[in-house]
Amino acid sequence: MSLLSFESISKSFAANCVLSGMDLSVEEGEFSVLFGASGTGKSVLLRMLVGLETPDSGVIRLRGIDASTLKPGQRNVGYVPQSFALFPSRSVHDNIAYPLTIAKESTTSTNLAVGKMAELLDIADLLDRTPDQLSGGQKQRVAIARGLVRPTELYVLDDPLVGLDFKLRERLVDDLRNTREALGATFLYATSDPGEALALGSTVSVLVDGKVCEHGPPYELYRNPRRAETMSSLCFPPSNRVPGELRATSEGNEFSTPWGAVAVSVTDPGDVVAGEVVAIVRPEHIDLAPVDDGAGPAGLKGKAMVALREDLGAEEVVYLESNDQRISALVRTDSADLHAISPGEWVDFGIAAKHLVLFRDGDLIGRGRS
Amino acid sequence: MVSTRQTTSGRRIGYYTALWAVALIFFLPVLWIMMAAFKSNDDILSVPPKLAFSPTLDNVSRVLEESSTIPYFINSAWLALGSVVVAILVSLPAAYAFSRWKFPFTNFLMFLLLSTRMVPATAAVVPMFQMFNAFGLRGRFGMFILYTSFSIPFSVWILKGFIDGVSERFDETAIVNGAGRVHVMLKVVLPQVKPGIIAAFIFNLIFAWNEYIFNFVLGDPNTQNIPFGMSVNLLSAGGNVDWGFVAALSSMYLVLPMMMIFFFQRYLLVGMTFGTVRGDV
Numbered sequence: 001m002s003l004l005s006f007e008s009i010s011k012s013f014a015a016n017c018v019l020s021g022m023d024l025s026v027e028e029g030e031f032s033v034l035f036g037a038s039g040t041g042k043s044v045l046l047r048m049l050v051g052l053e054t055p056d057s058g059v060i061r062l063r064g065i066d067a068s069t070l071k072p073g074q075r076n077v078g079y080v081p082q083s084f085a086l087f088p089s090r091s092v093h094d095n096i097a098y099p100l101t102i103a104k105e106s107t108t109s110t111n112l113a114v115g116k117m118a119e120l121l122d123i124a125d126l127l128d129r130t131p132d133q134l135s136g137g138q139k140q141r142v143a144i145a146r147g148l149v150r151p152t153e154l155y156v157l158d159d160p161l162v163g164l165d166f167k168l169r170e171r172l173v174d175d176l177r178n179t180r181e182a183l184g185a186t187f188l189y190a191t192s193d194p195g196e197a198l199a200l201g202s203t204v205s206v207l208v209d210g211k212v213c214e215h216g217p218p219y220e221l222y223r224n225p226r227r228a229e230t231m232s233s234l235c236f237p238p239s240n241r242v243p244g245e246l247r248a249t250s251e252g253n254e255f256s257t258p259w260g261a262v263a264v265s266v267t268d269p270g271d272v273v274a275g276e277v278v279a280i281v282r283p284e285h286i287d288l289a290p291v292d293d294g295a296g297p298a299g300l301k302g303k304a305m306v307a308l309r310e311d312l313g314a315e316e317v318v319y320l321e322s323n324d325q326r327i328s329a330l331v332r333t334d335s336a337d338l339h340a341i342s343p344g345e346w347v348d349f350g351i352a353a354k355h356l357v358l359f360r361d362g363d364l365i366g367r368g369r370s
Numbered sequence: 371m372v373s374t375r376q377t378t379s380g381r382r383i384g385y386y387t388a389l390w391a392v393a394l395i396f397f398l399p400v401l402w403i404m405m406a407a408f409k410s411n412d413d414i415l416s417v418p419p420k421l422a423f424s425p426t427l428d429n430v431s432r433v434l435e436e437s438s439t440i441p442y443f444i445n446s447a448w449l450a451l452g453s454v455v456v457a458i459l460v461s462l463p464a465a466y467a468f469s470r471w472k473f474p475f476t477n478f479l480m481f482l483l484l485s486t487r488m489v490p491a492t493a494a495v496v497p498m499f500q501m502f503n504a505f506g507l508r509g510r511f512g513m514f515i516l517y518t519s520f521s522i523p524f525s526v527w528i529l530k531g532f533i534d535g536v537s538e539r540f541d542e543t544a545i546v547n548g549a550g551r552v553h554v555m556l557k558v559v560l561p562q563v564k565p566g567i568i569a570a571f572i573f574n575l576i577f578a579w580n581e582y583i584f585n586f587v588l589g590d591p592n593t594q595n596i597p598f599g600m601s602v603n604l605l606s607a608g609g610n611v612d613w614g615f616v617a618a619l620s621s622m623y624l625v626l627p628m629m630m631i632f633f634f635q636r637y638l639l640v641g642m643t644f645g646t647v648r649g650d651v
């Protein structure tokens with residue numbers, strides 16, 4: 001029996017359908033990440049789990065019990081909300097201790113638990129301060145500590161790192177992973193950040209159009225996605241979509257685009273018919289070279305104009321335009337031959353055939369062949 | 371550069387001079403009454419007013435010797451303080467409910483609530499008199515209920531504005547951890563709306579402390595307050611206005627509202643804006 005399961009959950013707000021018949025199971029000990037873009041219903045789902053919203057239909061089973069029969073306080077779930085919501089008139093210690101104070105735990109055990117959690121999240125020296133004396137990152141740590149201080153087997157974290165700067169997120173991701181290991185509990189964690197989803201999750205569920213479109217270990221979802229939405233969204237910057245046509249030739253199947261054609265192998269030869277398909281390719285698999293450099297792998301090739309360059313430090317996102325199609329490429333910043341290329345100039349780009357993944361109606365149908 | 375600085379400094383001096391002048395003009399009647407409390411009747415009525423005079427405590431001692439003075443103060447104090455405390459105890463849950471549950475027609479209900487304060491006292495006093503007579507409410511309990519019910523609408527308005535400013539995420543955090551609504555209201559929301567409580571308290575205290583017409587018409591000897599005392603003691607035995615007595619009683623009467631305004635003026639600003647301007651409180 002799963003620790004937690006969502007069965008055919010639907011929820012609408014006025015005419016806006018947020019969740020439609022969603023199913024998901026969370027096993028004991030998992031770090032289960034619910035991944036999806038903003039507005040896909042992650043927060044709504046978690047709020048339903050902790051009792052702040054009620055589903056229009058469907059059942060949430062918590063430890064085998066229909067959660068609708070339990071009041072929010074009876075569900076025994078640690079909750080870290082998206083906003084800090086730290087009580088301004090209470091000290092950091094009292095904020096963290098709040099769930100235990102409500103549960104009427106003894107002062108000794110409360111102080112012990114608060115001290116332990118503060119140590120885990122590296123905020124032991126802030127316990128006497130009030131929230132207005134903390135930085136954004138410190139507030140977030142306190143909010144996480146408050147959500148995790150109550151001993152239980154299930155903790156729910158609603159995009160707790162949203163809005164924090166990159167470095168802080170990196171550190172907190174590390175701290176969260178260590179904290180979960182120290183607690184040995186089950187985490188259900190919602191995020192819209194693909195990096196967080198891949199770094200933290202033991203399983204990742206990709207939420208699209210109010211349903212889980214794919215679920216599995218992060219490595220598997222990243223390497224072998226079965227759905228186009230998974231491959232598109234589970235990376236930064238988002239993957240590129242290359243429209244084209246699947247054709248049968250004497251040498252096998254071929255994927256034809258304005259930038260050339262490549263041979264493809266289909267996953268289920270009996271089930272694939274020729275016609276329009278979409279190939280998805282990750283930004284790190286777009287090769288760039290100065291115009292007419294002659295470089296580049298075999299596969300699709302073309303010329304594109306540089307629209308924008310975005311420096312990420314060691315890497316750089318280069319946004320290109322070719323045949324009215326926007327392409328994003330992730331390249332190393334120290335790539336000497338690209339250094340002098342400015343927005344408005346042209347480059348050659350190439351995509352190795354093996355990096356093209358073909359989808360029709362969102363379902364995987366094949367891959368490019370080397 | 372220097373001339374620009376000089377112009378700015380000159381403007382500032384002019385600005386503050388104008389502010390002080392306006393403030394003094396507004397304060398002059400209060401100053402006059404406070405000075406009159408320590409003047410003889412001849413000095414009070416002299417033209418032009420005497421700024422230099424021999425102070426006397428005759429008026430103050432006459433006020434204190436008057437047997438009804440202390441009861442006036444006691445009645446004013448218990449009516450004002452008691453009604454405002456009860457009004458806030460009632461208004462806090464009402465404001466919390468109005469803020470957190472969006473009932474149908476909430477805005478209209480809020481308008482109806484405040485509209486009770488828009489009716490001029492002179493227009494309401496006659497029907498109120500008939501009502502109080504009919505229900506036998508003329509006396510301590512009736513006046514207490516009257517001041518309380520007059521204080522509630524304004525308190526609800528002020529507190530709702532403040533509670534609206536407290537994110538519902540705080541409530542949710544408490545509820546998820548097992549807290550009930552009463553706990554949320556008293557332990558989570560209340561500490562964050564203290565400035566609103568103080569603003570509502572001061573506004574209503576000053577209203578109840580100053581109220582005259584209802585007290586005069588609906589009250590009885592157990593509820594007669596200082597404004598009532600001033601009106602009935604206005605004339606001396608000879609039929610002239612006893613300015614010295616009135617000035618001394620007024621000066622004592624002014625102490626509480628002036629202290630309130632002096633110490634809590636920042637809360638008055640946030641109160642007047644129903645919490646939409648928080649200020650540094």
